[in-house]
Amino acid sequence: MQEITFSEAIRQAYQEEMRSDPAVYLIGEDIGRWGNLFGASRGLLEEFGPAQVKDAPISEAAIAGCAVGSAVMGMRPIAEIMYVDFISIAMDQIVNHACKYHQLSNGQVRVPVVFRTQGGVGMRNSSQHSQSLENWFVNVPGLITVMPSTPHDVKGLLKSAVRNDNPVVFIEHKSLYFTKGSVPDGEYLVPLGVADVKREGRDVTVIATSWMVLHALKAADRLAEQGVDCEVVDPRTLWPLDKKTLVDSVLKTRHCVVVTEAPAEGGWSGEAASVISEACFENLAAPVKRVCGMRTGVPYGKIEKLVVPNEDWIVDAVHELLA
Amino acid sequence: MELNDLLKLYRAMVLLRRFDEMCLELKWKDLIMNGFHPYAGEEAVAVGACSVLRHDDVVISNHRPQGHALAKGCSARAMFCEMLGRRGGVSQGIGGPMQFIDSDKGFFCGSIVGSGMSVSTGVGLAMQREGRRRVCACFFGDGASNTGSFHEALNLAAIWTLPVVFILENNQYGEAMPVREFVSAHPISLRAKAYGLDGVTVDGNDVEVVASVVEAGVDKCRHGGGPAFIEAVTYRFEGHYGGDPQWTYRSREEVARWRAKCPLVRLRSRLIDSGVSEDRLRAIDEQVSQDLYSDEAWALEQPFPTVEQATSHVMIPLNQD
Numbered sequence: 124m125q126e127i128t129f130s131e132a133i134r135q136a137y138q139e140e141m142r143s144d145p146a147v148y149l150i151g152e153d154i155g156r157w158g159n160l161f162g163a164s165r166g167l168l169e170e171f172g173p174a175q176v177k178d179a180p181i182s183e184a185a186i187a188g189c190a191v192g193s194a195v196m197g198m199r200p201i202a203e204i205m206y207v208d209f210i211s212i213a214m215d216q217i218v219n220h221a222c223k224y225h226q227l228s229n230g231q232v233r234v235p236v237v238f239r240t241q242g243g244v245g246m247r248n249s250s251q252h253s254q255s256l257e258n259w260f261v262n263v264p265g266l267i268t269v270m271p272s273t274p275h276d277v278k279g280l281l282k283s284a285v286r287n288d289n290p291v292v293f294i295e296h297k298s299l300y301f302t303k304g305s306v307p308d309g310e311y312l313v314p315l316g317v318a319d320v321k322r323e324g325r326d327v328t329v330i331a332t333s334w335m336v337l338h339a340l341k342a343a344d345r346l347a348e349q350g351v352d353c354e355v356v357d358p359r360t361l362w363p364l365d366k367k368t369l370v371d372s373v374l375k376t377r378h379c380v381v382v383t384e385a386p387a388e389g390g391w392s393g394e395a396a397s398v399i400s401e402a403c404f405e406n407l408a409a410p411v412k413r414v415c416g417m418r419t420g421v422p423y424g425k426i427e428k429l430v431v432p433n434e435d436w437i438v439d440a441v442h443e444l445l446a
Numbered sequence: 447m448e449l450n451d452l453l454k455l456y457r458a459m460v461l462l463r464r465f466d467e468m469c470l471e472l473k474w475k476d477l478i479m480n481g482f483h484p485y486a487g488e489e490a491v492a493v494g495a496c497s498v499l500r501h502d503d504v505v506i507s508n509h510r511p512q513g514h515a516l517a518k519g520c521s522a523r524a525m526f527c528e529m530l531g532r533r534g535g536v537s538q539g540i541g542g543p544m545q546f547i548d549s550d551k552g553f554f555c556g557s558i559v560g561s562g563m564s565v566s567t568g569v570g571l572a573m574q575r576e577g578r579r580r581v582c583a584c585f586f587g588d589g590a591s592n593t594g595s596f597h598e599a600l601n602l603a604a605i606w607t608l609p610v611v612f613i614l615e616n617n618q619y620g621e622a623m624p625v626r627e628f629v630s631a632h633p634i635s636l637r638a639k640a641y642g643l644d645g646v647t648v649d650g651n652d653v654e655v656v657a658s659v660v661e662a663g664v665d666k667c668r669h670g671g672g673p674a675f676i677e678a679v680t681y682r683f684e685g686h687y688g689g690d691p692q693w694t695y696r697s698r699e700e701v702a703r704w705r706a707k708c709p710l711v712r713l714r715s716r717l718i719d720s721g722v723s724e725d726r727l728r729a730i731d732e733q734v735s736q737d738l739y740s741d742e743a744w745a746l747e748q749p750f751p752t753v754e755q756a757t758s759h760v761m762i763p764l765n766q767d
Contacts, residue, residue: 179602182598183598184564184594184595184598185601188563188567189564192564192566194568195554195568196568198572198575216561216565219556219561220556226760227545287764289762
């Protein structure tokens with residue numbers, strides 16, 4: 124095992140996939156010379172050259188469209204959108220093209236694109252650089268949406284996403300890049316569409332996504348001191364959703380809290396709550412509770428962390444649920 | 447151009463025109479259910495441009511794609527089926543008149559104005575990488591030249607010298623909005639010059655002119671000198687869609703003036719001037735019509751897709767990777 128950062132795990136995934144398949148290439152802003160804002164593609168331009176590591180102009184529609192066009196021709200692009208906030212410019216190419224061609228061609232055409240991007244708070248950059256927009260993608264048929272929380276998962280999931288023939292939106296969290304974790308030395312994959320129980324427990328299931336998984340684990344530590352045994356479930360892939368792992372956990376604990384940084388209204392947190400309610404209604408000791416980001420533009424500066432869930436919010440919610 | 451080649455172009459243009467006219471009739475009968483955008487009047491662009499493409503080149507088209515598709519070689523029978531929403535269509539009837547894919551013919555189209563242009567850069571990138579001297583021809587309209595995708599795609603294609611031939615069909619209107627009021631640069635090819643390209647503007651109702659200028663662009667792209675940008679000035683005879691309130695934005699006199707410049711009539715008189723008999727041309731017209739009637743009749747016999755068929759390829763199941 125190696126102890127590496129989330130950012131290094133991405134770099135290794137890139138390197139392994141590009142070495143094994145020359146059809147894999149990177150396209151995006153500042154991925155070559157800079158090696159990505161967080162070092163996730165550092166050194167790859169030197170190793171693979173500008174044909175496989177393509178620094179692109181600030182043109183998100185062209186980056187996404189170019190990725191789609193090259194994918195239908197047999198390449199396997201990883202298109203990086205520097206901030207998920209900028210993906211609004213590329214939505215047409217993702218939603219109207221990448222997700223439609225397979226069906227429109229009666230299964231003949233495949234669009235193996237990974238749109239890799241990052242969201243959430245952490246850089247004190249205010250409301251156009253800090254959003255959690257994953258909910259937009261979960262609602263689009265034909266699209267896979269992935270949100271990893273650990274170095275182990277990001278590496279294995281990214282490799283699976285690159286090898287998958289469907290379009291994938293792969294959303295990292297900017298506060299995770301320099302977190303560390305154990306990763307196997309050799310090659311491995313983490314399958315898409317499979318949730319992971321990050322901590323086992325008997326009393327309450329906390330379903331959390333992305334950076335919120337870390338908060339949930341800290342909350343679980345604190346709750347354990349108070350005699351409450353939390354199970355923390357990380358869906359990893361928001362869609363297709365591993366309903367079974369989520370449902371099995373709640374059938375055991377009879378209590379469920381869903382935690383997302385994105386606002387609750389109209390979002391995946393509601394989808395998860397519905398899945399649980401539909402499958403576990405008679406077993407639930409209390410209604411499913413949601414802990415989500417405030418419905419606000421993220422404010423500038425240190426205050427940004429006060430509008431999204433943290434350990435305290437989760438602890439309080441669990442107490443309320445069990446009361 | 448050799449007379450035989452010219453006759454081939456004539457036949458192709460008649461095919462596009464008759465197909466369009468028949469589709470409009472099907473639309474009036476509500477058999478084409480929606481989304482049909484007539485192409486009549488613009489045939490010289492599709493036919494001239496596609497006449498210089500290879501079978502393995504790719505065409506990216508827009509919401510008015512039927513002319514480009516037929517000119518690229520999609521079968522009229524499958525095209526009728528697609529228009530009618532029947533099985534046997536190029537997209538098995540689930541795409542309809544403005545979004546379908548014929549992967550065997552290298553044909554893609556879509557109904558979001560301008561967005562195919564950014565997709566064409568990726569097709570070009572893959573072709574540049576494979577090195578087989580293929581090109582991507584991307585058709586779009588004057589309206590698309592006002593979208594962000596146009597500008598992003600032109601810049602990207604230019605900085606990476608991608609083998610994409612951008613073909614702007616300036617048919618004078620983006621829906622109901624006249625080019626003279628809604629586009630800031632005239633000719634629109636000036637916009638290509640802003641990206642360092644040799645944008646040219648040509649008479650899009652002259653099939654020989656279109657073929658020759660597109661051929662030059664295609665050659666340039668095949669030899670690493672891409673992209674190319676061609677503005678073909680033309681006119682759509684019918685409304686934006688069949689039955690649009692066209693007299694709110696243009697006059698009958700204007701339509702009549704352009705009908706007098708009909709690309710098909712012009713080619714016909716050129717052929718006659720070159721010694722081709724009226725009878726020979728009439729025989730071509732009749733043969734095309736007969737074939738199309740038979741294709742249409744066949745298409746009208748085809749079933750509609752079931753919901754299950756129509757939704758069977760939304761995504762590739764994860765366990766079948």
